[in-house]
Amino acid sequence: MPPLVHKLDQHPEATFVPPTNPLTPPVPTVTVGQRILSACTGSIITSLIVTPFDVVRVRLQQQSALSAAESAAQAPNMLPPHSKIEAPLTKPKLTSSSTSASALKAHKLHPINVATLPKGLGVTACCKEVFWFPTSVDYCVASEVDRCAVEHAKQMRFTGTWQGMRTIYKYEGIQALWRGLSLTLMMAAPSTVLYFIGYEYLRDLSPIQSEVINPLVCGSLARTLSATVISPMELFRTRLQSYPFESSSSLAFQKTLAGMKSMLAQDGYQSLWRGLVLTLWRDVPFSGVYWSAYETFKAKLLRTQYFHGSVDAFTPSFIAGSAAGALASIITQPFDVGKTRRQIASCESAGQMSMIPLLTKMVREEGFGSLYVGSVPRILKVAPSCAIMISSYEVGKQLFVKMNGNNNNLLA
Structure with missing residues (x-):
């Protein structure tokens, strides 16, 4: 070959092809x-x-x-106790700017399965309204946060x-x-x-x-x-x-x-x-x-x-x-x-x-x-x-x- x-x-x-004439340009x-x-x-x-x-x-x-x-990471039957968090079911009443966080204790709470909460879910992603306490801490007052989070996760999921x-x-x-x-x-x-x-x-x-x-x-x-x-x-x-x-x-x-x-x-x-x-x-x-x-x-x-x-x-x-x-x-x-x-x-x-x-x-x-x-x-x-x-x-x-x-x- x-x-x-x-x-x-x-x-x-x-x-x-290399030139044969010496006068040919380079x-x-x-x-x-x-x-x-x-x-x-x-x-x-x-x-x-x-x-x-x-x-x-x-x-x-x-x-x-x-x-x-x-x-x-998820258990087959149930999540451990510490995997539950509590969130307000209904919007608490604020009577004045001096309202303290203790006012929230009177409202019924329901558990949220944190395993369904997608990473990167912002505080406003599933909130119908956000207001600020005097400490400037955001507080979400939306109900059914877990269902909203699941819907948010589905929207953010890539399929193609x-x-x-x-x-x-x-x-x-x-x-x-x-x-x-x-x-x-x-x-x-x-x-x-x-x-x-x-x-x-x-x-x-x-x-x-x-x-x-x-x-x-x-x-x-x-x-x-x-x-x-x-x-x-x-x-x-x-x-x-x-x-x-x-x-x-x-x-x-x-x-x-x-x-x-x-x-x-x-x-x-x-x-x-x-x-x-x-x-x-x-x-x-x-x-x-x-x-x-x-x-x-x-x-x-x-x-x-x-x-x-x-x-x-x-x-x-x-x-x-x-x-x-x-x-x-x-x-x-x-x-x-x-x-x-x-x-x-x-x-x-x-x-x-x-x-x-x-x-x-x-x-x-x-x-x-x-x-x-x-x-x-x-x-x-x-x-x-x-x-x-x-x-x-x-x-x-x-x-x-x-x-x-x-x-x-x-x-x-």
């Missing part, structure tokens, strides 16, 4: 800086478009984890990708769909540079001649490096996106930061890489499958009659990137669920388990379907993001090739 000669720049505008090439700029531009465009899908994916996976934890987006928009505002975007953009530069540039460098120097195995191995190695570097930022972003009931992004950021500080104080700096092994379980096979499928799909497209001899760098890259991203996403979805479970865990056993025991435990306690929770928003995020990213990268390199060629012609 002849040596593998495989470049991403397979269109005529980016593939050049061959235009794409510099490392131009490759970095192309990759970063693509990552910014991708992040702006697909971040809402990532937020919904994290929420769906967190919701599944919380539901499983609550089911395991688009319904999840509508729910977040309704209760938290449209800005919540882009929570973590700033961190995503901060991660984009080092991650993209290490990943894309590293992949091309390894691919071109690799002695492996197989057109399937070479991108699989090189893509896996490049992802291992980039994932290790950005793991602390991704941990922070995942925790930030997991807050489902905070309407204020600044408050969610503060709580996430406080949680990270507490984690560092308790577990040390190595905890910043919590879930890295699980991330590698997901990202390394994903990258291997993605690059192998992408190179294969793109090569087949370029050999078709429609794209043969075409200078269009966008369309074949977009189609191949989308198909490869969807395929890799489906294959590695269980690892993505395991990664999210571990990263949002604090002191739970899930935060300390390795991948295979964690996934085995999930299947045993929650069923096989738990491994594919959030798969739809992830595919809706990954497929277009891969398509946009790789096509933007290819188009950027093509533009720089033309620009460099024009500059060389002017200098000739």
Whole structure:
């Protein structure tokens, strides 16, 4: 078999034969800086478009984890005595501003099952009226608070990708769909540079001649490096996106930061890489499958009659990137669920388990379907993001090739 000669720049505008005439202008090439700029531009465009899908994916996976934890925590027959709280059944009369809290004691109380109260339920969520005592303490005077809380929890429960987006928009505002975007953009530069540039460098120097195995191995190695570097930022972003009931992004950021500080104080700096092994379980096979499928799909497209001899760098890259991203996403979805479970865990056993025991435990306690929770928003995020990213990268390199060629012609 002849040596593998495989470049991403397979269109005529980016593939050049070395000149035989010494007077011929220098061959235009794409510099490392131009490759970095192309990759970063693509990552910014991708992040702006697909971040809402990532937020919904994290929420769906967190919701599944919380539901499983609550089911395991509840007693089969009855709740312990301390799980009941008392709330006023009727509105107390206030005769003057000097009314004390003792006036509430005369009113009949009924128990509330706190297990049905969703986390993040604000004091006004189920209250028909709120008034303040002289101590400025909010007091809810609604009746049947427990039934209202159950209805509130049902309204906030995600049942799918688009319904999840509508729910977040309704209760938290449209800005919540882009929570973590700033961190995503901060991660984009080092991650993209290490990943894309590293992949091309390894691919071109690799002695492996197989057109399937070479991108699989090189893509896996490049992802291992980039994932290790950005793991602390991704941990922070995942925790930030997991807050489902905070309407204020600044408050969610503060709580996430406080949680990270507490984690560092308790577990040390190595905890910043919590879930890295699980991330590698997901990202390394994903990258291997993605690059192998992408190179294969793109090569087949370029050999078709429609794209043969075409200078269009966008369309074949977009189609191949989308198909490869969807395929890799489906294959590695269980690892993505395991990664999210571990990263949002604090002191739970899930935060300390390795991948295979964690996934085995999930299947045993929650069923096989738990491994594919959030798969739809992830595919809706990954497929277009891969398509946009790789096509933007290819188009950027093509533009720089033309620009460099024009500059060389002017200098000739």
